[in-house]
Amino acid sequence: MKREELYLQKNYLKEIITNDFRYIGEIRSIKPINHNDINSKNFLVECKKSKYVLKFLRNHQKKRNYQIQKILNKANLNGIKVAIPMKNVSKKKETDSAVFLFKFHNGKIFSGSSKELESFALELARLHKFLKKYKVRLEPERNFQTYQILSSSEFREIKNHIQKKSVIDKTDKIVIKKLEFLKKISKSHKIFEKEYESFNFKKQLIHNDLHISNIMFSKRNVSVILDFYFMKNGVVLEDVTYSALRLAEQTSRKFIEIEKIVNNFLKMYSKYNKIDNDELQNFNYFLSKNSLARINHILRNKYFYNSNLWIQQLPLHLRLLEFSYRIQLEV
Secondary structure (H helix, E strand, O other), rough: OOOOHHHOOHHHHHHHHHHHHHHHHHHHEEEEEOOOOEEEEEEEEEEEEEEEEEEEOOEEEEEEEEHHHHHHHHHHOOOOOOOEEEEEEEOOOOOOOOOOEOOOOOOEOOOOHHHHHHHHHHHHHHHHHHHHHHHOOOOOOOOOOHHHOOOOOHHHHHHHHOOOOOOOOHHHHHHHHHHHHHHHHHHHHHHHHHHHHHHHOOEEEEEEOOOHHHEEEEOOOEEEEEOOOOHHHEEEEHHHHHHHHHHHHHOOOOOHHHHHHHHHHHHHHHHHHHHHHEEEEEEEEHHHHHHHHHHHHHHHHHHHOOOOHHHHHHHHHHHHHHHHHOOOOOO
């Protein structure tokens, strides 16, 4: 039986908790959490005294996963509002490196209030300041190459693939319509990245996946930042701009309002953690980087690996990418 099929069996889940996290006490219930299930499967574990989230990662990168768990524990000790991984007390020599248990945090996603925005700006700045001091050679995420810029030959292959299809689906039509736009943006990114090292941008650990479901609020304040398993060494402006864009898009579909929220968030964040001027001068590149990377990943999966992974998010990221090059930074 495949590992993922085992994860769906409650007896197997109870066995894992009993072996690895037995100190949490008697288990009353285990329920699947409504989640996209792309990178992990998640279960709510209710015990007599507390609630937990049991997470099964799909990557099975033992060294990387434990590196991140160590970072989260250290962050929590430094007062950073992150999901707290529970200690695995299994006596087995070999435990499942993709299984983690976290304390459950009550909270809601971003509602659009300025107080929430200010609270997140502060918490993100505190997180970045902590990560800047944390020196570790983090093992790269295994699938990072699928996020790289699509080449000219890959664009041709995608176009040929669609043209040869007897039945063109909705996604194919979207891709054909946006293909020239994507080629243009990809070309500009390639040109910039050839000169990237000459800018001497300050790199450090960043979250790298700050969408709305990974930031929880309680009483208008950040209660917890979740899901650090895409963490990488990068530039803080990648985190700042992507999270600002995702929060803004959650609030409004009107471009002028989205632009205003993104600029307001940058001003709020900069009060707590100054952003380098070289980075700000390349604001639109960093603003667009994460959305383009996700589009690359989606298109490679669909047209080269016959997978619809994240396909439902393609229109969103295309929209965010278009916004990224229209938004102007207020000086």
